[in-house]
Amino acid sequence: DTEVTQTPKHLVMGMTNKKSLKCEQHMGHRAMYWYKQKAKKPPELMFVYSYEKLSINESVPSRFSPECPNSSLLNLHLHALQPEDSALYLCASSQAEDYEQYFGPGTRLTVT
Amino acid sequence: AQKITQTQPGMFVQEKEAVTLDCTYDTSDPSYGLFWYKQPSSGEMIFLIYQGSYDQQNATEGRYSLNFQKARKSANLVISASQLGDSAMYFCAMRSYNNNDMRFGAGTRLTVKP
Numbered sequence A: 001d002t003e004v005t006q007t008p009k010h011l012v013m014g015m016t017n018k019k020s021l022k023c024e025q026h027m028g029h030r031a032m033y034w035y036k037q038k039a040k041k042p043p044e045l046m047f048v049y050s051y052e053k054l055s056i057n058e059s060v061p062s063r064f065s066p067e068c069p070n071s072s073l074l075n076l077h078l079h080a081l082q083p084e085d086s087a088l089y090l091c092a093s094s095q096a097e098d099y100e101q102y103f104g105p106g107t108r109l110t111v112t
Numbered sequence B: 001a002q003k004i005t006q007t008q009p010g011m012f013v014q015e016k017e018a019v020t021l022d023c024t025y026d027t028s029d030p031s032y033g034l035f036w037y038k039q040p041s042s043g044e045m046i047f048l049i050y051q052g053s054y055d056q057q058n059a060t061e062g063r064y065s066l067n068f069q070k071a072r073k074s075a076n077l078v079i080s081a082s083q084l085g086d087s088a089m090y091f092c093a094m095r096s097y098n099n100n101d102m103r104f105g106a107g108t109r110l111t112v113k114p
Helices: none
Strands: A004-007 A010-013 A018-025 A031-037 A044-050 A053-057 A064-070 A073-079 A087-094 A107-111 B003-005 B010-014 B019-021 B024-026 B032-039 B046-052 B064-069 B074-079 B088-096 B102-104 B108-113
Touching (some): A004 A087, A010 A018, A018 A031, A018 A087, A031 A073, A044 A073, A053 A064, A073 A087, B003 B088, B019 B108, B024 B074, B032 B074, B046 B064, B046 B074, B074 B088
Parallel strands (some): A010 A107, B010 B108
Antiparallel strands (some): A004 A018, A018 A073, A031 A044, A031 A087, A044 A053, A087 A107, B032 B046, B032 B088, B088 B102, B088 B108
């Protein structure tokens, strides 16, 4: 089973809202990732968690706040976003940091 | 800094024929991994194939093979016997094991014609 699930599939939020994206995997993977993908562009790495600890933060604005409550769950808390933050947010996991990553279907976020 | 280059924004191939998608990379790290992903219009990134920088043989996975030329810093994806379902965006990616940072190329949109 190479399934990574993400909820919600679609999210529309105003600039003053607080919302969270959720990602879950049950493959026993110890590394989890958040990516942002704008239309017709490649994914850009935002955060990496390895063994539930944040190992990479690619200079992402503080209005994005990741959280890894346990080895199966990864959240991305959103607050005071801007319209330019509208994108597809992809979660991925891998056995460890140097293994191939398996992606979820993504959350398509629109900030109004 | 790492850089991945995919010079083909779009490619067309006839069904049942083979196609090669180009990828070149630049890194000063001796240890790295190269990956290819497929992204259909639904948005999900699907892992296809992996090649480690120290692997002596080219990776193969079913109809996918990776033509790895280390001296030229290229890692081209070859898809044999193309199918209509192969129509998608294809991304080449590299991870340096020095910093575990994963970078993607700009992608190539493949269209398989019946």
